[in-house]
Amino acid sequence: xxxxxxxxxxxxxxxxxxxxxxxxxxxxxxxxxxxxxxxxxxxxxxxxxxxxxxxxxxxxxxxxxxxxxxxxxxxxxxxxxxxxxxxxxxxxxxxxxxxxxxxxxxxxxxxxxxxxxxxxxxxxxxxxxxxxxxxxxxxxxxxxxxxxxxxxxxxxxxxxxxxxxxxxxxxxxxxxxxxxxxxxxxxxxxxxxxxxxxxxxxxxxxxxxxxxxxxxxxxxxxxxxxxxxxxxxxxxxxxxxxxxxxxxxxxxxxxxxxxxxxxxxxxxxxxxxxxxxxxxxxxxxxxxxxxxxxxxxxxxxxxxxxxxxxxxxxxxxxxxxxxxxxxxxxxxxxxxxxxxxxxxxxxxxx
Amino acid sequence: xxxxxxxxxxxxxxxxxxxxxxxxxxxxxxxxxxxxxxxxxxxxxxxxxxxxxxxxxxxxxxxxxxxxxxxxxxxxxxxxxxxxxxxxxxxxxxxxxxxxxxxxxxxxxxxxxxxxxxxxxxxxxxxxxxxxx
Numbered sequence: 303x304x305x306x307x308x309x310x311x312x313x314x315x316x317x318x319x320x321x322x323x324x325x326x327x328x329x330x331x332x333x334x335x336x337x338x339x340x341x342x343x344x345x346x347x348x349x350x351x352x353x354x355x356x357x358x359x360x361x362x363x364x365x366x367x368x369x370x371x372x373x374x375x376x377x378x379x380x381x382x383x384x385x386x387x388x389x390x391x392x393x394x395x396x397x398x399x400x401x402x403x404x405x406x407x408x409x410x411x412x413x414x415x416x417x418x419x420x421x422x423x424x425x426x427x428x429x430x431x432x433x434x435x436x437x438x439x440x441x442x443x444x445x446x447x448x449x450x451x452x453x454x455x456x457x458x459x460x461x462x463x464x465x466x467x468x469x470x471x472x473x474x475x476x477x478x479x480x481x482x483x484x485x486x487x488x489x490x491x492x493x494x495x496x497x498x499x500x501x502x503x504x505x506x507x508x509x510x511x512x513x514x515x516x517x518x519x520x521x522x523x524x525x526x527x528x529x530x531x532x533x534x535x536x537x538x539x540x541x542x543x544x545x546x547x548x549x550x551x552x553x554x555x556x557x558x559x560x561x562x563x564x565x566x567x568x569x570x571x572x573x574x575x576x577x578x579x580x581x582x583x584x585x586x587x588x589x590x591x592x593x594x595x596x597x598x599x600x601x602x603x604x605x606x607x608x609x610x611x612x613x614x615x616x617x618x619x620x621x622x623x624x625x626x627x628x629x630x631x632x633x634x635x636x637x638x639x640x641x642x643x644x645x646x647x648x649x650x651x652x
Numbered sequence: 653x654x655x656x657x658x659x660x661x662x663x664x665x666x667x668x669x670x671x672x673x674x675x676x677x678x679x680x681x682x683x684x685x686x687x688x689x690x691x692x693x694x695x696x697x698x699x700x701x702x703x704x705x706x707x708x709x710x711x712x713x714x715x716x717x718x719x720x721x722x723x724x725x726x727x728x729x730x731x732x733x734x735x736x737x738x739x740x741x742x743x744x745x746x747x748x749x750x751x752x753x754x755x756x757x758x759x760x761x762x763x764x765x766x767x768x769x770x771x772x773x774x775x776x777x778x779x780x781x782x783x784x785x
Contacts, residue, residue, distance in 0.1 A: 303688035
């Protein structure tokens, strides 16, 4: 060891500063995020339905994920800047205040609730074909956002369920009633329920300048497993975000109804799913198109909700296809709902 | 033919064992361990930023993950080469007139470590990569 140190001591002294500078570029996070092409995830690996009910399909359904790094390093910024496939954004809004871990927690919450929405929508659609299918739904109000001025910031986690608030006129269990029932004082007792079943109460104080508690609650509809047939299991996944909703719903539907709607194709796509079955916009259109094209998807579903909107996902995707020299006809399929996608697949080959 | 190959292998093994025994006799276990540690520390210091940089580049080029993996694989081979070379150099610097066949031992150790990296790469490409991506 000493012999090598003595031999290279001159070089070590000369290169120490550039070396440390390069390490700084590699590790120092900056307030920019990057979106880059990712991969396809076979939905079969994510959702498992009671096999007694499952219909065989010859093709596959894949959601498309992109790489989103909330606070990239200087080095990634330089690489991303020169990469034609990547897009760089300055962090803004809530994401600026959240840590990387919190952004990941939110994306996992988005993923979990999107799977639940997919199951609800797909089971409802499949029930029209097979009335033996049952879907039970429960409503929950979950913590979706936290402002920096939220008191008990560390005690409240994303995804915790709002149970009640001790309001001016008694116990409030409907979250719309929080505002009208919290006008007399600045501090109120809120009760939440953790995913592990732990219930806790914290006293939240309104921020004097904002006159708000700093808590964002959102209503979700989740599957009531006891009222649902067939049973299903959501398998663990490292991929977050809600953009797989449409394809997840398509996969579940295809597994529950007779007749193989995949026709042996490797079907990919993107789009959130709403509780009424409509598709919703997603981000990272360019990267998702590149991913699906490179990974050899046979067709790609994309939300098309407003032809006049310049940033409509389909309109943007057409621009990307033109830029990359991809022929969109027959590959890029615009849809506005789950039913649109089902109709398209059922019509294939006719 | 089979017998000749077998005899050749045994003879090579004997040659390696004799040269390795001579290495230990000249430098002692402590001296060899110090050279290995030196080689490891210096090779790692050189390659750590390279691997981190490649990992960060790969995270932005995941759609060509096979190409990125191949580059990282090739870089691992280079790391093993530099490590083996530095170990050899540390031993030579310790004792220039040791009479140990450093080139032979370097070659054998480098080929053995290189084969391990090739094996790890094949496991990754054939088994793990289709599973993960």
